[in-house]
Amino acid sequence: MTAPLIDPFQRAISYLRVSVTDRCDFRCVYCMSENMTFLPKKELLTLEELDRMCSTFVRLGVEKLRITGGEPLVRRNIMHFFHGMKRHLDSGDLKELTLTTNGSQLARFSQDLYAAGVRRVNVSLDTLDETKFADITRWGRLPQVLKGIDAAQAAGLRIKINVVALKGFNEDELFDIVEWCKSRDMDLTFIEVMPMGDIGNEDRLDQYWKLSDLRRTLAEEYTLTELTERTGGPARYVRLEETGQKIGFITPLTHNFCESCNRVRLTCTGELYMCLGQEDMADLRAPLRNTPNDDAPLEAAIREAITRKPKGHDFDYSRQTVDGRMSRHMSHTGG
Ligand code: SAM
Ligand code: SF4
Numbered sequence: 306m307t308a309p310l311i312d313p314f315q316r317a318i319s320y321l322r323v324s325v326t327d328r329c330d331f332r333c334v335y336c337m338s339e340n341m342t343f344l345p346k347k348e349l350l351t352l353e354e355l356d357r358m359c360s361t362f363v364r365l366g367v368e369k370l371r372i373t374g375g376e377p378l379v380r381r382n383i384m385h386f387f388h389g390m391k392r393h394l395d396s397g398d399l400k401e402l403t404l405t406t407n408g409s410q411l412a413r414f415s416q417d418l419y420a421a422g423v424r425r426v427n428v429s430l431d432t433l434d435e436t437k438f439a440d441i442t443r444w445g446r447l448p449q450v451l452k453g454i455d456a457a458q459a460a461g462l463r464i465k466i467n468v469v470a471l472k473g474f475n476e477d478e479l480f481d482i483v484e485w486c487k488s489r490d491m492d493l494t495f496i497e498v499m500p501m502g503d504i505g506n507e508d509r510l511d512q513y514w515k516l517s518d519l520r521r522t523l524a525e526e527y528t529l530t531e532l533t534e535r536t537g538g539p540a541r542y543v544r545l546e547e548t549g550q551k552i553g554f555i556t557p558l559t560h561n562f563c564e565s566c567n568r569v570r571l572t573c574t575g576e577l578y579m580c581l582g583q584e585d586m587a588d589l590r591a592p593l594r595n596t597p598n599d600d601a602p603l604e605a606a607i608r609e610a611i612t613r614k615p616k617g618h619d620f621d622y623s624r625q626t627v628d629g630r631m632s633r634h635m636s637h638t639g640g
């Protein structure tokens with residue numbers, strides 16, 4: 306049997322997030338600049354290479370794959386890749402195949418995603434106001450996303466809404482969003498904004514809405530019960546006693562999750578990031594391309610990379626400068 310991936314801190318790596326494209330049909334202000342330069346196509350892993358890469362990780366013990374981007378559903382023929390991954394679900398080696406999407410293409414692809422074995426989808430949506438939605442995503446249109454969510458639910462996909470908490474932007478919609486998710490039986494998670502990319506530092510600090518503050522506001526209306534549930538990631542959960550809803554909080558800037566971190570991230574160019582908050586990475590594209598008929602060098606490169614998984618990350622907002630901020634974009638690493 307192949308030995309599983311265990312890092313130097315005895316954490317088993319069972320979760321791979323894969324960015325399948327750096328392109329997107331939106332330009333969210335906290336994620337991309339308006340005139341992004343995208344990677345030349347030849348830099349990207351082909352769909353066949355993505356399949357080989359993911360299959361190798363599955364062979365090494367990865368049980369959960371999350372497909373992300375950029376916007377994963379704008380990658381040409383991406384459904385071909387999803388249908389390919391279904392064989393790992395069918396064999397039982399892969400326990401879950403999911404994606405994170407802005408929802409713009411869900412009306413088109415939901416049924417196909419379900420057919421490929423996807424059961425849960427994270428949809429990123431920061432506001433229910435059409436004008437604000439157009440502002441924050443620059444190119445996005447809310448009705449299109451809402452239609453996508455309808456289609457996804459009709460196809461049988463369970464939806465989780467991911468909301469980036471932004472001071473002065475969606476603070477006033479907190480309760481509306483909670484109630485909307487309740488009325489549609491969707492899960493909900495709030496995400497603290499992270500210092501990624503090169504979009505004006507100050508703007509981001511201005512927009513930084515601490516989730517502890519958000520929680521306190523929530524507690525003014527609801528009784529919050531802390532849940533012990535852990536997913537190996539940065540999410541923490543509470544239950545709203547009055548509605549029974551489970552609400553997640555992702556605070557990647559605190560160090561409360563590194564010790565149980567079970568995940569690594571693959572970029573669309575085949576770079577493996579062992580930690581979201583650190584620059585260290587391993588190039589897996591070279592071993593993949595150099596030996597098309599032999600996965601041994603790729604496996605060795607993955608194992609070597611995992612020995613370099615750091616204990617934790619270095620984000621720090623505490624001194625009002627974004628120390629430890631990363632130069633790469635979320636759309637490259639995958640959120
Ligand atoms: N395009 C897809 C989407 O928006 O869901 C997938 C990729 S996107 C990079 C993944 C997630 O990262 C989204 O939920 C997005 O809101 C989040 N994100 C992007 N930039 C962020 C930032 N600077 N801080 C916190 N979350 C961010
Ligand atoms: Fe696109 Fe997602 Fe980034 Fe928004 S957050 S620009 S939808 S990749």
